[in-house]
Amino acid sequence: MIDYLPAIYNDHRQLKNSNDFLQQNELGLALDSLIQLTEETGHYFSDKYWLDLAVAADKMEMNKERDFCRQQIRKTEKDLKFKISFGSTVEKIDDTHFQHYTSEILKDKWANERREKDNIDQIMNNDGLHFKSHGRNGFFYFVDKGRLAEIEYELGVNGLVIWFNSTDYWAKPNKLHLTRDEKLIIKTEIAKWADKTKNAIEFD
Structure with missing residues (x-):
């Protein structure tokens, strides 16, 4: 899932923290950092992002975090009125303007499909x-x-x-x-x- 995050987050401290915690097998702290990433940026993430985090939290019996992740899906739908595809995130500028960010993996995939066409x-x-x-x-x-x-x-x-x-x-x-x-x-x-x-x- 981290591989599908847009490059704009690469230097964000919470993503760096999450990667460090994963290396140390501190899975709960890694999950917490990914949640903090969304809160500190104020960006909106895809349903799949939140569902994957909710499943991981459930397996680790992190019930508070699991419920929070599920709530974010409803919050995104209410605030944006549209779905975000996996591998993309959205920054809300105002009620009618949005900045979309896309992961390098998806960009490369689309570019290769275009080049083939x-x-x-x-x-x-x-x-x-x-x-x-x-x-x-x-x-x-x-x-x-x-x-x-x-x-x-x-x-x-x-x-x-x-x-x-x-x-x-x-x-x-x-x-x-x-x-x-x-x-x-x-x-x-x-x-x-x-x-x-x-x-x-x-x-x-």
């Missing part, structure tokens, strides 16, 4: 820029000598909004840093594509 294996054999649409959003794939960069876009009011500034790494090889010159090359290729295809674009 977009025939990345075939794209990798052809250097240059490739455009793949998924409706209102999609990806530019840039291939250079076995390396792959992925740049997400979405359909905006005035054309395609290119989420370029957040692209700092090659997708393949994994987490290899993009240099400033490499980013400039990719940005130039996207601009050429837009000019050729008559698509209006804007970089974030």
